[in-house]
Amino acid sequence: MSAPPPTLPGARQPLPGPTLHLAIKLILLLAYVTLLLLSRQPIPLLLYAALALLAGIAARLPLRSWLVPLLAALPLVAALFEPAGFLQTLLLGAGRLLCVLQLLLIFGATTTITEVLNMLTLFASRYTALSELLYLLSSTLAVLPSIRQDVRKSMDVALLRKGSRKTLLSVGTWASVLTDTLVRAILRGQRLADAVADRGYRLSVGLTPLPSQRFRLFDLFAGLALLLPGLLIFGVLR
């Protein structure tokens, strides 16, 4: 029996159960986001929303009380506004945004940063000239999930300063949130780089490749099976 792949210290563990290969998950995510962006009608969007919710249940994500009714209601309400006008476009846009959010939540819950970095370091070990570029890319991917927390912290600070939720409607508040977030990001980048250098990382050497997940025939068939409903909806109801 093979040993489980090593993970970064403090990295979030994936949910239990069989997981797809990362390449297949990325292809599925890209394909479904593209299909969502291409779908301009309410009914296909409703079906995509149902698929996204089913996928969330299959991935054992907790159902969010506000997300489910919104995902169902937005395309339905948009269907009422015929012929297509500004309001329908607006509602469909919001529906698409929520669907993509749900897909990203599923991807985030079933994928760890370690998996993504493992995939990237495979490239770095083959082409050492790309190590700086890959460090930048892998760091961007690694810090993306924490950006939302940073924005939320800055918004909490702005709310505490002004004492009312109405303050979120003013441009000054958003300027303050942006300033806080950017200053926090730059200072955190400095601390993170110090920690990375202290742990012995050198840009000229690059990232050390770690054992990665093996691609199985099951991944290919499961990926095709999961892609099929999306393509069918697009092909039939476009």
Place this chain on the structure above:
Amino acid sequence: MSERGRLTAYTQMALLNAIALSLISVQAIFSPTFLLLLWIIPVIFAIQATIMPLRLVLLSCLIVAGIALLILGLDVGATTLLYVLTGTTAGTLRRWKWPAALRIPMTALVLAAMLAGGFVAGLTLVLGQSINSTLAEAQPYFQLIGGTRTLLLNLALGLAGLALIFSVAIDTLTSGILSRLALRGAVV
């Protein structure tokens, strides 16, 4: 630049790029956010161009524009280029210590030129014909609102005003962030 300095610059750029990409991805789904992001995202690139080596800034801009173009599509990629060029112009002029009285009009000029260029290119692509023939076809409508010259003059004035307002917002926000960073000792 030492290896540690480069590592710091790369890590800071990664964090700033992550913020820029998460904002740009919102625009890919809900286009009207463009008006809000036009004074937010250039600030990120202005800060990069001010405090980091220009070679690394170029690499960072290429990565963000490439990701936006490949993943989020042609329209979002084109607007990302607009953000990147406006931001780097504002940041580079600040890096060269140009005073605000020159920096802001120059940034506004770049922004207005790119907006006008984007508008003309978009019109040409969407309508499938050159801007001249489009203007010729629309002549009867232009006459109703005071003629082509008046219309173009108003459009140019409006665009210049809009670009100037956004440039002032970008410059003010960049100044605020850089002074906060200087107070915390992160930028000298």
